Structure formats: structure tokens, C-alpha cells
Amino acid sequence: KNEVEQSPQNLTAQEGEFITINCSYSVGISALHWLQQHPGGGIVSLFMLSSGKKKHGRLIATINIQEKHSSLHITASHPRDSAVYICAVYFGNEKLTFGTGTRLTIIP
Amino acid sequence: DTAVSQTPKYLVTQMGNDKSIKCEQNLGHDTMYWYKQDSKKFLKIMFSYNNKELIINETVPNRFSPKSPDKAHLNLHINSLELGDSAVYFCASSRLGASDTQYFGPGTRLTVL
Numbered sequence: 001k002n003e004v005e006q007s008p009q010n011l012t013a014q015e016g017e018f019i020t021i022n023c024s025y026s027v028g029i030s031a032l033h034w035l036q037q038h039p040g041g042g043i044v045s046l047f048m049l050s051s052g053k054k055k056h057g058r059l060i061a062t063i064n065i066q067e068k069h070s071s072l073h074i075t076a077s078h079p080r081d082s083a084v085y086i087c088a089v090y091f092g093n094e095k096l097t098f099g100t101g102t103r104l105t106i107i108p
Numbered sequence: 109d110t111a112v113s114q115t116p117k118y119l120v121t122q123m124g125n126d127k128s129i130k131c132e133q134n135l136g137h138d139t140m141y142w143y144k145q146d147s148k149k150f151l152k153i154m155f156s157y158n159n160k161e162l163i164i165n166e167t168v169p170n171r172f173s174p175k176s177p178d179k180a181h182l183n184l185h186i187n188s189l190e191l192g193d194s195a196v197y198f199c200a201s202s203r204l205g206a207s208d209t210q211y212f213g214p215g216t217r218l219t220v221l
Contacts (some may be wrong), residue, residue: 031207037149043212084149090207092200095164096153 004089014107019074021102023087026068031078033096034061034072035086043086046072077105111135114199114213121189122221129173129184129216131199139163139205140182145196145215154197157182158205190221 003026013019021034034046047054047061049070054061058077063070087099091101112133121127133140141164142154158163160176171187182199201211 033210034211041215041217043200043215045209048141048209083113086151088151092151092207095153095156095166095206096210101149103149 004087004097004099006087006102009100009101010103010105012105012107013077015078017077017106019077019104020102021072021083021085021087021104022069022088023072023099024068025070025089025091027091028065028068029089030069030092031061031090033088033090034070034077035088037084037086037101040081046085074104079108082106112199112201112211112213114197114216116216117214117221123189123191125189126185126187127189127218128186129197129199131184131213131219132183133180133199133201133211133213134208135201135203135211137201137203137211138179138204139208140176140179141200141202141206141210142182142184142195143198143200145198147195151198155182155184156206181193186218191217191220192219194220 005024007022031050033048037043058075060073084101086101088096115130137215139158141156153166154168155174157176173185176182192204200210200216202208202210
């Protein structure tokens with residue numbers, strides 16, 4: 001069965017802290033996406049990866065295909081990073097399967 | 109200049125009514141999607157279309173009928189609305205398919221009373 005699990009469900013941290021959000025999946029995949037949903041509701045694609053590591057500004061996404069695991073890291077976190085972060089996996093079946101999301105709150 | 113647009117942004121209606129949500133993308137993408145996000149923020153695919161052809165119909169009640177008049181538009185019509193249909197509906201598009209980066213519309217919050 002194609003499943004995606006994210007942890008933690010909720011995360012509260014102080015401004016400046018290093019943040020890690022995890023995503024695990026059940027079987028081999030073709031691609032994994034990290035999405036950000038702003039408090040206003042809009043959804044933005046942050047990364048799409050199938051191997052290795054990608055970096056954009058203070059955000060870093062990594063994937064370990066053998067361990068079926070991906071992480072999203074935020075360095076020097078800021079209150080504007082407060083959002084829901086969603087992992088979505090492409091199992092090769094023409095659709096994305098979504099994790100339950102991680103609600104991140106950064107306190108000034 | 110909005111890449112993926114949806115209308116309306118909010119929709120409040122009575123049980124039993126029929127309503128439509130419209131989606132348009134100006135990115136030249138071949139694939140479009142409808143997603144439903146429930147009250148716990150969980151996203152799930154409903155439909156996907158590639159070049160106006162239905163690719164995915166994810167066990168959605170047949171009260172929901174997508175229509176794609178051309179590859180830039182994917183509309184969602186819902187008949188006989190039920191309380192459980194209340195959710196946020198997102199349209200999205202991608203160039204090549206579900207493995208490619210997806211661009212989301214702003215969402216339509218549907219409330220059924």
C-alpha cells in the first residue's frame with residue numbers, strides 16, 4: 001500500500017532555530033515534493049526531488065532512496081516561515097499521495 | 109498574471125443545490141488537477157486531466173463532474189451538495205504530469221449549510 005507519513009505533526013520553535021521536518025514512505029517512488037501552505041491558505045511547491053539534495057535560500061531538502069525517507073530543513077528560522085509543510089509522493093501511479101502535513105510555528 | 113486562477117474564492121450554499129467552480133491556467137501546462145482539502149488540512153486527489161482527457165478519477169461520488177473544455181480550463185460541477193462536501197477545493201496544473209512541479213490555484217472554500 002502506498003503510504004506517506006510525516007513527523008512531527010506540530011512544531012513550535014524560537015526564531016533562529018534549525019528546523020527539521022521528516023517524511024517517510026512505504027514503497028519505492030519516482031519523485032517527492034515538498035509543499036508549503038501559508039496561513040492564508042495558498043499552496044506553493046518548494047522542491048521536487050528524486051535523489052540527493054536541493055537548496056533554495058534557507059531551505060534544504062534531502063532524500064534517501066534506500067531508507068525511503070526525506071527531510072526538509074530550515075536554517076535560521078523566521079516567523080514568516082510559519083506555515084504547514086506537506087510532503088507529497090509520486091509512486092508512479094499518475095497521482096500524488098500526500099502526507100498529513102506539519103504545522104510549523106516560529107516564535108519571535 | 110495569475111498562473112492558476114479559481115473562481116469563486118468562497119462559496120456558501122444550501123444542501124441539495126448544484127454549484128460549479130472554475131479553474132484556468134495560463135502556463136501552457138498539459139495536466140490539470142482537482143484536490144480536496146478537508147478540515148484537518150489533508151489533501152487528496154479527486155481528478156486529473158491531461159490534454160482534456162480524464163486520467164484519474166479517485167473514487168469520487170458521481171455527483172462531482174469535472175469538465176475540461178480545453179487544456180487551459182478544468183471546471184468542477186457538483187450536484188446535490190451534501191454537508192460532507194464542505195472543504196477547500198484546489199485546482200493545480202503541471203507541465204508533464206504528477207511527477208512534475210505542480211502550481212496550485214488559491215483554493216475555493218465551499219461551505220454547505
